[in-house]
Amino acid sequence: MSAEGISKFDLVIAGVGGQGTILASDIIGKAAVKEDLSVRAAETHGMAQRGGSVVNHIRLGCELGSMIPMKGADVLLALEPSEALRYLEFLSDDGTIIVNTDPILPVTVTSGLCSYPDVDAIIAKLKETHEVKAFNATELAKEAGNPQSMNVVMVGAISNYLPISPDTLKECVKELVPPKTVDINVRAFEMGRDITQG
Amino acid sequence: MSTREYMLGNVAIARGIVEGGGQVISGYPGTPSSEIIGTLAAMKERDFYVEWSVNEKVALEVAAGAAMTGVRSVVTMKHVGLNVAADPLLTLAYTGVKGSMVIIVADDPSCHSSQNEQDTRRYSQFSLIPCLDPSTPQEAKDMMSFAFEFSNKVQMPVIYRPTTRISHGKSDVELGPVNETRPVAEFVKELERWVMVPKNARVQHVRLLEVQKTMQEGLENSPWNSLELSDGANVGVIASGIASVYAKEAIIKQSINASFLKIGTYPVPENKIRTLLESTERVLIFEEMEPVVEEQVRIIAQETGSTVEVIGKLQGPVPRVYELNTDICSDVLAEVLGLERPDVPAEVAEDFDYNACRIDLPMRPPVMCPGCSHRASFHVMKKVYGKDAIFPSDIGCYTLGIQSGTVDTTLCMGGSITVASGMYQAGEKKPICCSIGDSTFFHTGMNGLLNAIYNKADITVTIVDNRITAMTGHQPNPGMGKTATGEETSEVDLVALCKSLGAGFVEKADPYDLQQTEEVFKRAKEFKGTSVVITEQLCVIDAKRSGLRRKPFTIDADACVGCRLCVNLGCPAIEFDKDTKKASINSMCTGCGVCASLCKFDAISEVKK
Numbered sequence: 001m002s003a004e005g006i007s008k009f010d011l012v013i014a015g016v017g018g019q020g021t022i023l024a025s026d027i028i029g030k031a032a033v034k035e036d037l038s039v040r041a042a043e044t045h046g047m048a049q050r051g052g053s054v055v056n057h058i059r060l061g062c063e064l065g066s067m068i069p070m071k072g073a074d075v076l077l078a079l080e081p082s083e084a085l086r087y088l089e090f091l092s093d094d095g096t097i098i099v100n101t102d103p104i105l106p107v108t109v110t111s112g113l114c115s116y117p118d119v120d121a122i123i124a125k126l127k128e129t130h131e132v133k134a135f136n137a138t139e140l141a142k143e144a145g146n147p148q149s150m151n152v153v154m155v156g157a158i159s160n161y162l163p164i165s166p167d168t169l170k171e172c173v174k175e176l177v178p179p180k181t182v183d184i185n186v187r188a189f190e191m192g193r194d195i196t197q198g
Numbered sequence: 199m200s201t202r203e204y205m206l207g208n209v210a211i212a213r214g215i216v217e218g219g220g221q222v223i224s225g226y227p228g229t230p231s232s233e234i235i236g237t238l239a240a241m242k243e244r245d246f247y248v249e250w251s252v253n254e255k256v257a258l259e260v261a262a263g264a265a266m267t268g269v270r271s272v273v274t275m276k277h278v279g280l281n282v283a284a285d286p287l288l289t290l291a292y293t294g295v296k297g298s299m300v301i302i303v304a305d306d307p308s309c310h311s312s313q314n315e316q317d318t319r320r321y322s323q324f325s326l327i328p329c330l331d332p333s334t335p336q337e338a339k340d341m342m343s344f345a346f347e348f349s350n351k352v353q354m355p356v357i358y359r360p361t362t363r364i365s366h367g368k369s370d371v372e373l374g375p376v377n378e379t380r381p382v383a384e385f386v387k388e389l390e391r392w393v394m395v396p397k398n399a400r401v402q403h404v405r406l407l408e409v410q411k412t413m414q415e416g417l418e419n420s421p422w423n424s425l426e427l428s429d430g431a432n433v434g435v436i437a438s439g440i441a442s443v444y445a446k447e448a449i450i451k452q453s454i455n456a457s458f459l460k461i462g463t464y465p466v467p468e469n470k471i472r473t474l475l476e477s478t479e480r481v482l483i484f485e486e487m488e489p490v491v492e493e494q495v496r497i498i499a500q501e502t503g504s505t506v507e508v509i510g511k512l513q514g515p516v517p518r519v520y521e522l523n524t525d526i527c528s529d530v531l532a533e534v535l536g537l538e539r540p541d542v543p544a545e546v547a548e549d550f551d552y553n554a555c556r557i558d559l560p561m562r563p564p565v566m567c568p569g570c571s572h573r574a575s576f577h578v579m580k581k582v583y584g585k586d587a588i589f590p591s592d593i594g595c596y597t598l599g600i601q602s603g604t605v606d607t608t609l610c611m612g613g614s615i616t617v618a619s620g621m622y623q624a625g626e627k628k629p630i631c632c633s634i635g636d637s638t639f640f641h642t643g644m645n646g647l648l649n650a651i652y653n654k655a656d657i658t659v660t661i662v663d664n665r666i667t668a669m670t671g672h673q674p675n676p677g678m679g680k681t682a683t684g685e686e687t688s689e690v691d692l693v694a695l696c697k698s699l700g701a702g703f704v705e706k707a708d709p710y711d712l713q714q715t716e717e718v719f720k721r722a723k724e725f726k727g728t729s730v731v732i733t734e735q736l737c738v739i740d741a742k743r744s745g746l747r748r749k750p751f752t753i754d755a756d757a758c759v760g761c762r763l764c765v766n767l768g769c770p771a772i773e774f775d776k777d778t779k780k781a782s783i784n785s786m787c788t789g790c791g792v793c794a795s796l797c798k799f800d801a802i803s804e805v806k807k
Contacts, residue, residue, distance in 0.1 A: 005450050016562065025368075026204070033204040033370045040334075041368035043206075045229060045311070045671075050598065051770055052564035063334075065443035066367040069451075069524045082559055106562040110773040110784075111765050114560045 001092045002074055008037070008061025009163050010068045014087040015079030016104045017044070017052050020151035023176060024077070025056040027155050031164045031172040032060050042066035051107070055087050060163060077158050079137070079151060080104050081122045088126070096131045098157050098196060099123070100150060102138035133157065133196050140191045145184035152177065152185045156192025166193060201373045207335040207364045208233035210371045211302065214342025216246075219377035220272050220300075222264035223248045224257040226641065227670035228276030229311035230365035231304035235274055236671065239682040245380070250673055250682040253611070253641040254279035258301065259286050265299035265355070266392060267383035270346050274302040277318050278610065282642065284321070289394050290355055291325045292402035294409075297381055298349035298356075300342065301327070305361045307486045307521040313593065313608065315519070317488040318359045322464050326406050328413050329357040329464040330422060331439035335369040337462070341422065343377065348420075352413050361486065363440050363521070414465040422462025425470045427477055431457040432535060434478035434506075436471070438462070438491050441484040441522050448527035452537060461485075466494045475504045482534055483510035486522050509534055565598060568771035569788030571735035572596040574709040575662050576604040577767060577792070579631055582719040583658075587629040590617040592643070594635035595669045595737075596662050601768055604633065612642025619646070619655040629723060631658040637667035637675040640690070644699065651700040651728045658722045658729045661692060662709075664737040672740055696730045703729035710735055712795045738788050748789025749804045755780050757801035764793040764802065 002010040011028070015021040025041055032039045040062045044054040057068045068090055076091040078084030078099040091097065101119055109116045123134045137157070141150040152173055159166045170189055177185040205213070212234050215223060223246060225235045238248045251257035254275040261273035275283065280303045287301070303321070306312040322329035330345055332338035338360055349356045390398045417423070432454065437445035438461040449456050459474050461467065474481060475498065483492045492510035499506055511518045515530050532539045566573050576599045579589070591597060591605040592614035599605045607617050618632040634643045639661050647659055667673040674680040679689030696704045703725040707715040715733060722729035736746070753764075760779035764772050771787040774780075783793075783802070794802035 003451060006447055017564065029368055030204045033202060037370075039204060039368065039370050042363060043366050043368065045366045050564040050567060050595070051562075053562040064447045065440065065524065066363060066369070067444070067523050069447075069528070082562075086559055086562075105773065106560050107565045107768060107770045108562070109560045110770060111768060112762075112774040112776055114558070115776070116560055117558065 001094055002059070002072070006062065006064060007059045009059070010062075010073045011058045011060070011075050011077060011158070012068060012073040012087055012090045013056040013058065013077045013079070014083040015054055016083065017050055017054050019079045019104070020148070021054050021056050021079060024079070024151040024155050025058045027152070027169060027172045027176055028058055028158070028162065028164070030176065031168045034168050034172070035164055037061050037163070038063050040064065040066035053083060053086060075158060075161050077154055079154055081119050082117065084126060085122055091130065093129070096133065096161065097126050098133045098154065099126065100137035100154060101134050102136050102150070135195050137192065140195070141188050144188035144191055146181065149181070149185050149188035152188040153192035156189035157196045159189070159193050160196045202370050203373060204368060205335065205371050206233060207338055207360060207367045207369070209237050210335040210339040210369070211342065211360065211365070212237035213371070213373065214339035215272055217339070217374050217376050218343035218346040219270055219379060220346070221246050221269040221380060222261060222271040223274070224251045224260040224271075225274030225302075226251055226254045226257050226279055227667050227673045228279050228304070229670055230306055230362045231274050231276045231302065232670045232673065233365070234302060235682060236673065248682055250675070252676060254283040255286060258283040258290075261299055261301075262286060262290050262295070262355075264383070265295035265297045267385045268297040268381050269383050270298040270381065272300045272302060275304070276312065277303055277305045277316050278312060278314060279303070280318060280321055282611065287321065287327070288325050291327050291406055292394055292399055293392055294353045295349065295355055296353065296386075298346040300345045300349060300356050300358050302358045302360070304365050305359055305487070307361055310362050313610065315487060317490065318357060319464055319490045320488055322357050323490065326410060327355055327357050328417060329359055331359050331462050331464070332364055333440050333442045333460065333462060335364060335367055336371050337422070338364050339371055340374070341462075343374070344420065348416060352409055352416065354409060354413065359439075361440055410465065414468065417463035417465060418467040418469055420463060423460065423467040423470055425457070425459045425474060427457045427474070428455055431455050431478060433457075434459065434474045434481040435484065436461060436474065436481055436491060436495065437484040439486065441486050441527075444522050444524045445484040445527045447524045448531055451524070452528060452531060454531060454535065454537075461491055464490065466491055468498060471495055471498050472502060475499055475502065475506045478506060480507035480509060480534075482530070483508070484516060484522060484527055484530075485510075487518065489518065563601070565601065565768065565770055566595060567738050567788075568769055568786040569738045569790035570595070571664060571709040571733065571738075571790070572599060572662050573602065573767055573769060574712065574790070574792045575633070575660065575715070575733040576602040578709070578712060578715045578719055579633070579660060580604055582716060582723055583629045583631045587631055588618070588621060588626065590614045590621070590630070590632040592632075592634040592638045594638055595664075596633055596635055599633070611638055612646055615643055615646035615650050615659050618657045618659070619650040619653065622655045622657050623653070631660060633660045633662050636661060636663040636665065636677045636692070640676050644695070647696065647701070647728070647730070648699045655728050656726060658719070658731060661730065661732045663692060663732050663734040664740075665734070666737050666740050668737045668739065672737070692732050696732075701730045702727050704732070705730075706732045706734055708735060709733040710790050710792060712792060738790070742788070750787035750789050751783055751791060751794055751802050752805050753780070753782050754801045754803070755782070757799050759799055761798070763796050763798065767793060767796065769793065
């Protein structure tokens with residue numbers, strides 16, 4: 001867990017290159033700065049972005065390095081189910097997993113080289129050790145108006161856990177998404193927020 | 199407006215260049231450095247000159263020329279780029295500069311996006327040019343104004359070395375005022391200073407050695423070095439650059455009473471090191487990659503007759519490879535101080551056993567995009583030259599062709615044509631067909647082609663021309679008729695260029711047209727001497743951004759016999775169902791149509807609407 005004197009809240013965002021993990025972490029980072037929290041974040045750029053596995057670290061109320069230690073994260077926000085499992089080592093024993101259940105098949109699977117594990121089995125596995133909030137965020141984003149807003153649904157879902165007010169987060173959603181998609185994304189944010197509430 | 203903003207490390211560095219009053223900025227793209235010039239070039243209002251140069255040597259010389267006139271210049275590159283620019287670098291140390299010059303070289307420990315993890319601080323020692331090593335994005339910004347001032351004061355260029363975690367880290371950054379002064383460019387002829395003939399070089403070498411002490415003293419008490427002595431400390435910890443924040447976190451986490459010396463400059467702060475050595479019985483040194491600080495500490499300890507135990511990476515246990523992190527620092531501290539090891543040892547990171555989860559995770563390697571024309575070029579190349587042919591390649595998105603079996607070597611930028619030539623000259627009898635991207639060809643590939651033709655290498659050179667520098671984030675290059683800031687400029691004619699270098703065979707092909715491409719490659723293979731094939735098709739990401747939309751394709755399940763010809767292309771848009779033994783096309787299809795022309799059963803067609 002995030003420790004006194006080091007960080008207030010440590011979040012790991014896992015996903016696949018192209019899913020919008022950077023925008024998700026930007027919304028949270030920018031909102032934190034608006035609320036006078038210091039922020040440190042680390043992102044995957046370059047070669048690995050081309051459809052590869054990507055992970056972002058984001059630490060709120062932290063003035064040290066951006067890399068979250070093993071078993072250090074308060075929440076693991078996974079935009080893709082198999083990626084939740086891949087980065088589980090970063091999550092604290094008391095941490096929570098918020099996971100989108102919609103899989104993206106890697107080329108190793110689409111070409112028939114290996115198989116993709118059963119999503120229910122992944123979720124069951126995660127539940128053995130941690131509190132898990134699993135839902136199909138891609139479907140919710142479609143309902144909101146665009147499947148590409150899945151990342152914003154996930155930001156809404158984590159908003160119930162962050163030490164940042166939802167209004168500030170929503171403000172940053174509006175500032176950072178393309179102007180034409182503001183309404184869809186605000187809806188996406190609210191839908192994600194509703195699903196992890198209570 | 200708030201003066202505190204959330205920004206990427208490289209954006210903070212760009213802001214630092216603006217605040218420091220940078221006037222001429224040049225560079226060549228390379229992860230993790232590319233966004234610095236990208237940010238400056240995208241600014242709507244700017245009172246500085248910024249360019250993408252064709253390679254790092256060129257970029258460094260452009261910045262050097264600017265600094266010779268008395269203005270403030272900056273050059274940016276990734277660590278391996280400095281190898282290309284090492285020739286001017288080492289002699290620039292002799293001439294020094296008149297205005298200010300900052301050489302930004304971004305290191306990539308752990309090779310996130312690189313072919314090696316060399317340590318730029320070694321170049322600082324080698325060239326006797328000072329080096330700054332930021333530990334956070336905030337410091338990275340603040341250091342830039344200091345770098346300009348210091349460079350001007352000592353009349354020397356300054357190396358400035360962020361690492362991936364600085365350049366691609368994000369942080370809240372407090373902005374500062376902009377230096378509005380603008381020295382006017384005026385070159386003053388001083389032959390003994392600017393003309394490095396032997397007579398002058400010998401004199402300048404002496405000057406370079408003399409200025410070392412002034413530089414060391416000037417950096418010792420800069421804000422980038424700080425020493426905190428702690429009463430009754432168990433250990434003295436020395437940490438440089440980004441390693442200092444990891445070490446600090448580990449010390450706090452394990453409640454260790456340690457004196458702490460943070461180092462951000464080279465030459466290192468010798469007095470602070472001496473003071474620390476006098477205060478403790480052992481020092482532990484954290485730095486990423488090479489033991490640069492450690493060697494200096496050992497030299498100082500020997501000079502002062504100190505009996506302090508120096509613990510670092512020369513005799514273990516701090517690793518000399520890959521990035522450091524808080525877990526590694528915690529582990530080392532526990533080992534050295536005999537503390538209970540932290541609950542999660544660092545090895546977990548490397549040896550994490552996915553199978554222990556009892557679920558096998560499929561690998562998710564980075565791949566060429568759906569519809570990427572490189573995939574088609576490689577497919578035809580392999581078909582014409584055969585599996586046994588040798589395929590030297592280069593550095594760019596097409597290096598991902600390693601999965602297609604058409605990347606047999608990757609050495610350095612521009613190293614494909616030359617390696618191919620060497621193999622041929624050695625007497626290798628198998629057909630040799632190398633591949634190189636457009637930007638890499640302009641970078642240092644052209645020289646290799648000239649050499650191959652001149653020395654009659656019987657090889658085929660494939661220029662996979664996607665009309666942009668794609669891998670590093672879509673920077674313009676001389677093949678596009680567009681400068682860094684989007685201004686129109688002359689567009690290089692690749693065919694004419696290759697012909698003028700002496701190539702007897704130069705032909706263009708559209709890689710989406712498999713048949714035409716195959717015919718071109720066949721003619722190239724038959725040609726005796728160096729043949730050049732240019733496979734030209736827009737990068738799919740760039741095409742999408744510029745509004746180009748093609749109709750996607752679909753597979754008729756009844757017609758599909760499950761031969762896997764299309765699947766073997768390795769396109770992420772093509773899926774294969776093991777149970778039904780049928781291929782299908784998913785929503786990622788960009789409509790290149792390559793799979794359709796490959797299918798022998800006419801099962802693949804454009805989606806009708």
